[in-house]
Amino acid sequence: MIAALRVLLIGGMTSYRALFNWLTPWILIPTFFVTPLVQILLFAYVGRVARVGDDTYYLIGNAVQYAAIPCLFAMGRTISGERRQGTLGILLASPAPRVPLFLGRALPVIVNGAVVCAVALGLGALLLGVRIPLDGLPLLAVAIVVCAFSCTGLGLLTAAVALRVREASVLSNLVFGVLLIFAGVNVPIASLPGWMSAVSGWLPLTHGIDAARRAAAGASAGPVGELLVQEAALGAGYALAGLALLAWLERESRRMATLEVM
Amino acid sequence: MSGTLRFLAVAWWLHLKSRSRSAFDGLLSVVWPLFFATAVLLMYRAGNAGDATLVAAVVGAAAMGVWSATTLASSSIEEERAQGTLELQVGAPRSFTIQLIPIMLSMTTVGLYSLVAVFLWGRFVFGIEIVVASVPAFLVAIAVTVFSIAMLGFLLAVSAVRYRAAWALGAALELPIWLLCGFLVPVSALPGWVQPLSWLLAPTWGVSALRAAVAGHTAVDDLLRCLGLGVAYILIGAVQSHRLVRSARRHATLALT
Numbered sequence: 001m002i003a004a005l006r007v008l009l010i011g012g013m014t015s016y017r018a019l020f021n022w023l024t025p026w027i028l029i030p031t032f033f034v035t036p037l038v039q040i041l042l043f044a045y046v047g048r049v050a051r052v053g054d055d056t057y058y059l060i061g062n063a064v065q066y067a068a069i070p071c072l073f074a075m076g077r078t079i080s081g082e083r084r085q086g087t088l089g090i091l092l093a094s095p096a097p098r099v100p101l102f103l104g105r106a107l108p109v110i111v112n113g114a115v116v117c118a119v120a121l122g123l124g125a126l127l128l129g130v131r132i133p134l135d136g137l138p139l140l141a142v143a144i145v146v147c148a149f150s151c152t153g154l155g156l157l158t159a160a161v162a163l164r165v166r167e168a169s170v171l172s173n174l175v176f177g178v179l180l181i182f183a184g185v186n187v188p189i190a191s192l193p194g195w196m197s198a199v200s201g202w203l204p205l206t207h208g209i210d211a212a213r214r215a216a217a218g219a220s221a222g223p224v225g226e227l228l229v230q231e232a233a234l235g236a237g238y239a240l241a242g243l244a245l246l247a248w249l250e251r252e253s254r255r256m257a258t259l260e261v262m
Numbered sequence: 263m264s265g266t267l268r269f270l271a272v273a274w275w276l277h278l279k280s281r282s283r284s285a286f287d288g289l290l291s292v293v294w295p296l297f298f299a300t301a302v303l304l305m306y307r308a309g310n311a312g313d314a315t316l317v318a319a320v321v322g323a324a325a326m327g328v329w330s331a332t333t334l335a336s337s338s339i340e341e342e343r344a345q346g347t348l349e350l351q352v353g354a355p356r357s358f359t360i361q362l363i364p365i366m367l368s369m370t371t372v373g374l375y376s377l378v379a380v381f382l383w384g385r386f387v388f389g390i391e392i393v394v395a396s397v398p399a400f401l402v403a404i405a406v407t408v409f410s411i412a413m414l415g416f417l418l419a420v421s422a423v424r425y426r427a428a429w430a431l432g433a434a435l436e437l438p439i440w441l442l443c444g445f446l447v448p449v450s451a452l453p454g455w456v457q458p459l460s461w462l463l464a465p466t467w468g469v470s471a472l473r474a475a476v477a478g479h480t481a482v483d484d485l486l487r488c489l490g491l492g493v494a495y496i497l498i499g500a501v502q503s504h505r506l507v508r509s510a511r512r513h514a515t516l517a518l519t
Binding site: 030031034035038039041042043045046047048049050051052053165167170173174177178180181185186187188191192 | 284286287289290293294296297298300301302304305306308309311315430431433434436437438440441446447448451452
């Protein structure tokens with residue numbers, strides 16, 4: 001149990017520190033703070049020109065969606081980065097239990113995703129002159145954390161696919177793009193074609209963004225909590241699917257000797 | 263002169279083949295701008311935008327992919343370094359600047375895939391009738407815009423080479439250029455203090471020329487500004503790359519990552 005906890009916490013933190021080459025921490029600024037802010041501004045201005053929605057709508061949608069960037073990319077790089085450094089084989093040959101091994105890598109990423117979202121929300125609100133009522137902030141904070149968790153669940157699934165696919169970052173970009181269209185980030189789910197809104201309900205962020213918008217509008221905990229439970233359940237489902245797929249693909253890569261194939 | 267042109271053509275073709283090797287990467291360069299184009303077109307449609315606005319949005323969204331493909335320029339020298347070919351390029355008798363230009367042109371050529379894809383997407387998925395009023399002017403505008411964006415990429419490449427994580431800088435510039443250059447939002451809709459910055463960026467005039475050619479307006483002024491800025495980027499980049507190579511030779515830092 002203690003060994004599993006060590007793998008979960010220390011292993012996860014070590015892997016996270018290795019992700020961004022901490023010799024150059026400035027890399028975090030453009031990736032995590034500049035880009036989300038510009039995406040918020042881009043869609044807020046498109047909304048103004050198109051005369052649809054208001055700044056608050058685009059601020060919350062895009063800020064919450066940016067929680068997905070660290071969650072998707074960091075989890076994908078967990079596999080591709082280990083492979084590039086030649087440590088993937090050693091990692092998977094170790095007796096460490098797989099669940100704490102990969103969940104440990106997910107914990108710092110959830111925190112990272114939530115921080116990125118909160119900073120984007122704060123800076124975006126300042127630049128656009130959006131005021132979020134103070135009494136809505138606690139529920140909004142919970143919504144952000146739940147969204148970061150559910151995106152990390154999806155990230156675990158993409159990390160599993162990275163065992164088979166060479167370009168994990170490309171895959172993460174594609175997933176990010178799908179979320180941009182389907183999760184109600186900038187276009188209300190109700191105005192999407194039927195098949196698209198049906199898909200939306202099964203994606204992370206859809207319920208979370210809705211919950212965040214309601215929380216910012218001062219909605220009570222009941223309806224917001226309901227949406228967040230759905231979001232968390234989806235995230236857990238994706239995480240379980242990711243862990244199962246990781247286990248299967250690990251077995252397959254051993255069988256077919258494709259673990260280190262670049 | 264003919265030798266230089268032949269070199270540019272051969273090097274452009276070589277780098278284009280190299281960049282087209284990964285189908286997965288190619289798919290992303292086509293699909294990535296489509297995601298943003300789709301979101302924006304859905305928003306304009308929800309706001310009951312007129313046909314002219316939708317066509318202008320499709321044209322801007324189509325040009326986005328050319329810039330997206332060029333953001334990789336920031337890490338292009340880093341890639342050469344990682345492959346062990348940077349020393350060979352610097353040691354070659356050809357100017358380093360001349361060697362970088364076809365790399366940038368190959369990136370913008372890949373971006374043309376997405377330009378075509380967005381036009382087709384707008385036409386067949388959103389049913390937007392795109393009638394180009396002046397086809398010759400439109401083709402010239404595409405050529406000038408692609409060239410100028412490539413030169414902006416060249417300037418980015420020689421400016422970012424000293425950073426270990428130059429790719430992050432390139433990725434971080436993708437959306438700001440979309441916003442500042444009026445790809446999706448008219449520059450006039452941006453705050454007044456930002457607009458002079460937009461005027462210094464060649465894509466602003468390139469996108470404006472593309473829209474003018476589609477609408478049948480004269481695009482000569484926009485094209486000249488776009489071309490002029492592209493040439494200015496070459497001159498600034500050439501000076502920068504000369505200083506870069508001299509400094510790297512003097513301090514023996516060319517191969518350091």
